Amino acid sequence: MIQFSDITSWIHETLSGLLSPGLTFLAELVLAGVAVLAMVLVFVVIFVYMERKVAGFMQLRYGPNRVGIWGSLQVIADVFKLLLKESFAPDSVDKLLFNLAPYLVLAVSFMALAPISWAPGLQMWDTNIGVLFISAVSSIGVIGILMAGWSSNNKYSLIGAMRSGAQIVSYELSAGLSILAVVAMCGSLSVHDIIQSQADGWWIFKGHLPIIFSFVVYVIASTAECNRAPFDLAEAESELTAGYHTEYSGMGFGIFYLTEYINMLVVAMVASTVFLGGWLPFHIYGFEAFNHVMNFIPSWIWFFGKIFFIIFLIMWFRWTFPRLRIDQLLKLEWKYLLPLSIVNLVIVAFITIMGWHF
Amino acid sequence: MNSKVTTDSLLYYICALNEKVLIMGSVSIIVLLFSALGFAALVLAIGKIFGLSSTNPEKGQPYECGIETKGVTWIQFNVGYYLYSLVFLVFDVEIVFLYPWATVLKEVGMVAFVEILFFTLFLFMGLLYAYKKKALTWM
Numbered sequence: 001m002i003q004f005s006d007i008t009s010w011i012h013e014t015l016s017g018l019l020s021p022g023l024t025f026l027a028e029l030v031l032a033g034v035a036v037l038a039m040v041l042v043f044v045v046i047f048v049y050m051e052r053k054v055a056g057f058m059q060l061r062y063g064p065n066r067v068g069i070w071g072s073l074q075v076i077a078d079v080f081k082l083l084l085k086e087s088f089a090p091d092s093v094d095k096l097l098f099n100l101a102p103y104l105v106l107a108v109s110f111m112a113l114a115p116i117s118w119a120p121g122l123q124m125w126d127t128n129i130g131v132l133f134i135s136a137v138s139s140i141g142v143i144g145i146l147m148a149g150w151s152s153n154n155k156y157s158l159i160g161a162m163r164s165g166a167q168i169v170s171y172e173l174s175a176g177l178s179i180l181a182v183v184a185m186c187g188s189l190s191v192h193d194i195i196q197s198q199a200d201g202w203w204i205f206k207g208h209l210p211i212i213f214s215f216v217v218y219v220i221a222s223t224a225e226c227n228r229a230p231f232d233l234a235e236a237e238s239e240l241t242a243g244y245h246t247e248y249s250g251m252g253f254g255i256f257y258l259t260e261y262i263n264m265l266v267v268a269m270v271a272s273t274v275f276l277g278g279w280l281p282f283h284i285y286g287f288e289a290f291n292h293v294m295n296f297i298p299s300w301i302w303f304f305g306k307i308f309f310i311i312f313l314i315m316w317f318r319w320t321f322p323r324l325r326i327d328q329l330l331k332l333e334w335k336y337l338l339p340l341s342i343v344n345l346v347i348v349a350f351i352t353i354m355g356w357h358f
Numbered sequence: 359m360n361s362k363v364t365t366d367s368l369l370y371y372i373c374a375l376n377e378k379v380l381i382m383g384s385v386s387i388i389v390l391l392f393s394a395l396g397f398a399a400l401v402l403a404i405g406k407i408f409g410l411s412s413t414n415p416e417k418g419q420p421y422e423c424g425i426e427t428k429g430v431t432w433i434q435f436n437v438g439y440y441l442y443s444l445v446f447l448v449f450d451v452e453i454v455f456l457y458p459w460a461t462v463l464k465e466v467g468m469v470a471f472v473e474i475l476f477f478t479l480f481l482f483m484g485l486l487y488a489y490k491k492k493a494l495t496w497m
Binding site: 032033036037084085087088103106111127155162166173183241247250252254326334335339342353 | 395405420423463475478485488
């Protein structure tokens with residue numbers, strides 16, 4: 001079976017045969033950048049289509065169904081429409097910050113992809129602080145949102161940005177604590193090591209109830225960090241028009257939209273890497289025949305399947321729960337999730353010390 | 359990794375992982391940074407070049423449901439958000455302290471657990487203090 005690592009090593013050998021080492025390195029950098037960009041864009045197009053279809057079916061309607069088969073080209077058409085729209089800035093905005101904010105949010109959400117392990121041997125940066133890096137970098141995004149909201153000189157934008165800031169920083173705590181639970185059990189921050197430690201069972205199965213609790217907390221917190229419903233106060237369209245990106249139009253808005261989906265992709269990747277075994281297949285200990293069948297399924301299908309599962313979960317929330325109020329939102333985090341996560345971490349530490357996990 | 363399970367079906371994955379790792383290293387951050395910036399610049403430039411544009415006096419006003427905006431936007435803001443970010447700062451620093459602890463927990467053993475018990479106790483007391491002072495209640 002062809003692995004992704006075969007393809008990358010083939011590219012490396014071909015390029016080394018053609019070019020000098022320095023040029024090879026440069027060419028590989030460009031190729032990697034283009035590859036990640038293309039991958040992410042394809043993912044986002046699928047997510048947007050999926051979002052609209054899921055929303056449609058949950059409300060007993062069809063969703064997009066005119067452009068292409070089952071409306072599959074609707075998103076492409078929307079992208080072209082957005083590309084040709086004027087990206088306009090009102091007179092009263094702070095020009096520098098207003099124009100800088102889309103670049104910042106997009107760059108930050110891209111950088112969080114660096115330590116992700118996509119498939120066996122296909123990882124851009126195998127660092128020993130992988131998980132910390134992802135959570136650190138992805139939290140810079142809130143600065144971009146605050147920049148966009150403040151510089152717009154619009155009251156809706158300002159309120160949306162402030163809400164978003166309070167929400168993202170609050171929920172980061174419980175997201176970090178729930179990842180820490182797995183880090184404590186596994187003993188490493190490296191994405192590579194965390195995946196390897198799950199070769200005999202995903203953490204959600206090995207870690208008893210505390211890790212299942214961490215997984216639930218992580219999904220809730222990451223939904224809030226992505227400003228997704230029911231935590232979409234930052235862009236609550238019935239009260240704030242579009243929140244922090246009210247004044248953005250054309251592709252300026254498109255970049256914020258894109259970033260929202262890339263952030264969803266990143267949190268889905270982290271959740272599936274940390275709790276659901278990354279690209280590792282589902283194994284039942286001692287059931288060899290079943291395990292071999294599972295191994296036959298390629299690792300990228302496992303990884304992408306888990307990502308789509310988490311994304312579907314997040315979309316499901318959106319059509320299940322009504323939007324929270326800001327005081328309810330902060331109460332949920334500070335009075336329930338944070339204390340419970342801290343207690344949970346202590347329990348996890350105790351289980352790890354006693355060696356009670358599998 | 360736990361050595362409890364030694365199924366050879368697993369070895370396939372582990373070998374694939376160890377042999378053919380093609381790592382770019384930390385330069386990948388810069389690659390991703392520039393691909394993101396380049397992409398953003400490209401799509402915004404496409405909009406600038408191919409998009410149609412017309413201006414009129416009303417277009418430059420901030421969007422507010424059709425009525426003219428009143429007063430300035432850049433004013434002093436509700437202190438509630440500020441209080442939350444202060445409490446956040448304290449807790450985030452403490453969580454950063456927890457990261458190195460979590461990585462060495464298995465090696466250090468019971469000592470690390472007892473120490474973190476006290477650490478989280480103080481953390482909890484801080485949270486209770488903030489609770490008591492109504493810093494966690496929305497105003």
